[in-house]
Amino acid sequence: MTFWQSALKFPSWAGWLVVVGAFLLGIATDAVGSASHTVNILAPPLLLLMLWNVAVYVFIALNSLFRSRHFKLPKLDPTEAIALARGTAIMHGAAAALALGALLAMYWRGLVFDYQAQWQSTFLNPINAYVLMKIVLTPAAWLGEYLGMASLPNVLHFAMLRAPASLGENAAKWIHWYAITVFLVVLLPRCFLALWSYRKMQLLRRLQMSPAKKPPITPSQAAPSKTYASIETIALSLVAHTNVGKTTLARTLLGRDIGEVRDAEHVTHTAEKHVLVESEHHGVLERLELWDTPGFGDSELMAKRMSQAGNPIGWFMSEVWDRLQNRAFWYSQRAVRHILDESDVVLYLINASENPTDIAYLDAELKVLVLIGKPVVVLLNQTGEPTTPEQAEAVLTLWKARVAAAPCVKDVLLLDAFTRSWVQEGRLLDAVAKSSNKRKDQFSRLNAAWQQRNQQRFQASMQLMAQRLVRAAQDFEAVKETGILGKITNANAEKDAAMQRLAQRLDTDVRRSTDALIALHQLDGSASKTVLTQLARFAEQVALKAPKSEGKAALWGSVVTGALMGLKADILSGGLTLGGGMLAGGVLGALGGAGLARGYNHVKGVDTTSLAWTPEVLDELTRSALLGYLAIAHFGRGRGEWTEIQPPAFWVERIEAALAPQWGKLHALWQSAALSPPDIEAQLQTILQQTSQAVLQSLYPEAGQLG
Numbered sequence: 001m002t003f004w005q006s007a008l009k010f011p012s013w014a015g016w017l018v019v020v021g022a023f024l025l026g027i028a029t030d031a032v033g034s035a036s037h038t039v040n041i042l043a044p045p046l047l048l049l050m051l052w053n054v055a056v057y058v059f060i061a062l063n064s065l066f067r068s069r070h071f072k073l074p075k076l077d078p079t080e081a082i083a084l085a086r087g088t089a090i091m092h093g094a095a096a097a098l099a100l101g102a103l104l105a106m107y108w109r110g111l112v113f114d115y116q117a118q119w120q121s122t123f124l125n126p127i128n129a130y131v132l133m134k135i136v137l138t139p140a141a142w143l144g145e146y147l148g149m150a151s152l153p154n155v156l157h158f159a160m161l162r163a164p165a166s167l168g169e170n171a172a173k174w175i176h177w178y179a180i181t182v183f184l185v186v187l188l189p190r191c192f193l194a195l196w197s198y199r200k201m202q203l204l205r206r207l208q209m210s211p212a213k214k215p216p217i218t219p220s221q222a223a224p225s226k227t228y229a230s231i232e233t234i235a236l237s238l239v240a241h242t243n244v245g246k247t248t249l250a251r252t253l254l255g256r257d258i259g260e261v262r263d264a265e266h267v268t269h270t271a272e273k274h275v276l277v278e279s280e281h282h283g284v285l286e287r288l289e290l291w292d293t294p295g296f297g298d299s300e301l302m303a304k305r306m307s308q309a310g311n312p313i314g315w316f317m318s319e320v321w322d323r324l325q326n327r328a329f330w331y332s333q334r335a336v337r338h339i340l341d342e343s344d345v346v347l348y349l350i351n352a353s354e355n356p357t358d359i360a361y362l363d364a365e366l367k368v369l370v371l372i373g374k375p376v377v378v379l380l381n382q383t384g385e386p387t388t389p390e391q392a393e394a395v396l397t398l399w400k401a402r403v404a405a406a407p408c409v410k411d412v413l414l415l416d417a418f419t420r421s422w423v424q425e426g427r428l429l430d431a432v433a434k435s436s437n438k439r440k441d442q443f444s445r446l447n448a449a450w451q452q453r454n455q456q457r458f459q460a461s462m463q464l465m466a467q468r469l470v471r472a473a474q475d476f477e478a479v480k481e482t483g484i485l486g487k488i489t490n491a492n493a494e495k496d497a498a499m500q501r502l503a504q505r506l507d508t509d510v511r512r513s514t515d516a517l518i519a520l521h522q523l524d525g526s527a528s529k530t531v532l533t534q535l536a537r538f539a540e541q542v543a544l545k546a547p548k549s550e551g552k553a554a555l556w557g558s559v560v561t562g563a564l565m566g567l568k569a570d571i572l573s574g575g576l577t578l579g580g581g582m583l584a585g586g587v588l589g590a591l592g593g594a595g596l597a598r599g600y601n602h603v604k605g606v607d608t609t610s611l612a613w614t615p616e617v618l619d620e621l622t623r624s625a626l627l628g629y630l631a632i633a634h635f636g637r638g639r640g641e642w643t644e645i646q647p648p649a650f651w652v653e654r655i656e657a658a659l660a661p662q663w664g665k666l667h668a669l670w671q672s673a674a675l676s677p678p679d680i681e682a683q684l685q686t687i688l689q690q691t692s693q694a695v696l697q698s699l700y701p702e703a704g705q706l707g
Contacts, residue, residue: 015090022094026101039171041119041161042129046106046178047136049099050185056095057189085201092194099186103179110175118161118168126159133158140180149176228285234442235289235342236276236432237374240349241361242295245381248638249349249417250274250292253425255522255637258292279449281442288446293338296365336372344439345375345432352380352395352414356402366406375435377428378403378412386419386634388650389701410435417638422454423700460520461633462692465625466684468513470677472621473670476612477502498611506613517632518642525641615670622666626655626691651695658694662687 029045109115121129134152141152150173153161160166238246251257254274276288339346348369350362369376380399387395392414400412411431415424429450433443477498514527613621630651635642659666665687669680697703 015086015093018090019093019097023097023101026098026103027105029102029105037113037115038163038168039115039117039174041117041133041174042121042124046102046182049102050136050182053095053099053186053190060193082201082204085197085204089194089197089201092190092197096187096190096194099182099190103182103187106175106179110172115171115175116168117171117174118163118166119158120163126162127155129162130155130158137177137181139184140177143180143184144173144177149173152177228280229283231285231287232439232442233287233289234344234439234446235273235291236345236347237291237293237339237343238347238349239293239339239369240295240381241351241365244295244349244351245417245638246295246349247292249379249381249415249636250290251638252417252420252636253290257637277446277450277453279445281445286442286446288450291338291342296361296368336368339372339374343374345377345436346372346408347379347428347432348376348409349379349381350399351382352399352416353382353384356398362402366403366409370406370408372408374408375410376406376408377431377435378409379415379428380413381416383414383416383419386648386651386699387414389699417636419634420636421634421696421700422457423696423703426451426454427700427703457520458692459689461517461629462685462689463681464513464516464520465629465688466681468509468625469618469621469684470681471509472506472613473618473680474677475502475505476610479609479611495611502611502613514628514632517629521632521635523632523635523637523642525643527642615667618670619663619666622688623652623655623659626659626688626695627651629692630655630695651699654695654698655691658691658698662691 119129119133124132137152141149145151161168238250240246247258253276258272258274272292274290274292276290278285278287280286346369348365350359356362378399380395383395396412396414403409403412411434413424413428413431414420415428426447429443429447433440433447436443479498480494511527518525518527627647631645631647632642635645665683669675669683672680675683
């Protein structure tokens with residue numbers, strides 16, 4: 001945690017403590033005189049205070065000038081900028097409080113002590129001292145004259161006040177002039193700067209709650225381009241105990257960054273509305289909205305406040321006392337008020353990583369939800385890695401029993417913000433529709449619009465994967481003939497170079513296709529860059545075993561098969577790293593050992609030696625593509641940018657089982673010379689779609705048919 005992040009964790013009263021301390025320090029300071037109760041007109045402590053503040057203003061101005069015109073300072077992240085603005089506001093407020101305390105103390109002492117004004121200087125003569133005095137006090141004197149005070153004395157009168165020859169004169173008017181000067185030079189500017197910094201902090205917080213960059217506008221987000229008879233909305237309120245992950249899940253469901261996510265309590269202060277999906281029905285725009293609300297805090301007290309809401313004392317406690325003295329609890333009350341006023345269905349998020357019997361706040365929050373009286377769908381978040389259907393059912397059974405006493409709970413679902421899939425989102429909308437007795441037809445249409453959008457993304461994903469496989473299947477690299485002398489001196493150089501070019505194209509294509517899949521699923525980030533060191537090592541081994549005759553070619557083929565079996569065993573053990581490494585690095589490295597090519601074949605009737613991917617290689621690319629799709633389809637946006645993850649072994653087992661009936665069709669496509677690339681792509685897309693649907697249905701049997 002950085003210094004700035006730590007600074008933001010200081011409670012709000014800590015800033016006020018600094019300001020009050022500065023005020024008390026100002027009171028303790030004798031701002032104008034000394035123990036002899038004389039005021040040196042040229043050098044009271046207030047003059048030093050003003051000089052210091054002027055120096056601060058000059059520094060601020062120069063810093064702003066140089067930062068904008070001459071060089072760029074390191075850019076602060078949003079958290080650091082907010083903390084800096086907050087600290088600046090506190091420091092300016094403390095400076096103003098110090099000056100105010102000094103002024104009040106000065107006038108208080110003036111009531112009980114007789115201050116005499118005089119001046120003395122070792123280096124200044126009366127004329128120079130008078131000029132300095134006029135520079136400092138003239139603005140205050142002008143304002144004093146407007147208020148009916150005396151004007152500044154002339155130079156002769158001023159010279160007569162020089163100590164030790166003069167005992168001075170009553171210091172009242174001089175104290176007034178210095179007080180006005182401090183007001184103009186310190187109090188007003190510092191209060192303005194404190195307010196400016198405070199407003200800047202508020203603006204930065206609002207900006208941080210909004211997306212830093214706006215994603216491409218989807219049809220459901222775009223402003224209506226036509227006039228509708230009316231707009232009907234269904235509101236889902238996402239609620240939970242504070243710091244459980246509501247905003248993280250909201251980002252995943254919405255496919256864009258909203259709000260502020262950090263490891264702290266009560267990060268969300270107000271309910272924020274976002275559109276999940278829209279549909280049109282007979283000229284009416286129907287809209288499903290998701291509200292991200294402040295987290296619950298002290299739920300026992302919340303229930304008490306709710307029971308008092310109808311009487312004046314309860315209103316005062318919640319609207320005045322809590323707002324001033326317990327802001328965190330007041331935020332929680334805002335969440336409850338929003339649910340009462342706006343929500344149709346409540347999505348209550350639970351941290352499923354905790355022991356159900358150990359969550360002390362759960363019963364109190366369920367009590368609050370019962371008092372609210374809206375239907376509730378419980379979502380189990382923070383479940384960890386993806387689970388098998390059997391494991392998921394065991395977790396659901398445990399938590400259903402835990403919340404069964406709350407009659408408002410209509411369903412319990414697993415929906416982890418990090419590892420959910422679009423299939424589970426469809427199950428969520430089904431549960432929402434069933435939990436409410438109102439507007440079931442509207443729920444159904446919005447659910448259909450949501451499913452259609454997910455199906456379109458699914459189809460586009462299958463098309464991207466099919467196109468990738470077609471390009472790999474159709475790719476080849478000619479091997480330049482070296483002649484007799486070349487075969488003697490460097491028989492394998494051209495073949496090795498051709499292998500590298502073929503592999504590099506596949507590596508680039510896999511990464512680009514993966515990036516397209518990541519973007520299609522509304523995620524940030526990209527596939528990792530593949531390192532081809534393994535590829536080069538395996539290529540050398542292949543070259544040593546490269547056939548010089550048809551008999552040796554058979555030996556090379558056996559090496560290819562053995563290497564592929566090793567790769568298959570690695571995949572089945574779940575040891576393949578996902579991300580770019582999964583989709584390209586692991587495959588290409590092992591495929592280097594697999595021979596990288598069909599060997600010396602004549603491609604497309606051209607009478608030259610060429611290298612192309614073997615059917616075994618294409619099989620492994622198919623497995624890898626399906627495994628990569630599962631990884632991306634389960635990666636929630638709330639997790640942040642796409643990163644490599646380790647796939648669970650049961651994913652690989654489900655993929656292998658779903659591919660079993662498809663191998664005959666795939667091998668026929670790999671060997672087909674009669675079909676055009678578009679025909680191969682269409683058939684591949686159908687196979688990939690059927691296989692992926694079978695895998696997803698085996699992972700989420702409660703979802704039913706997916707197409």
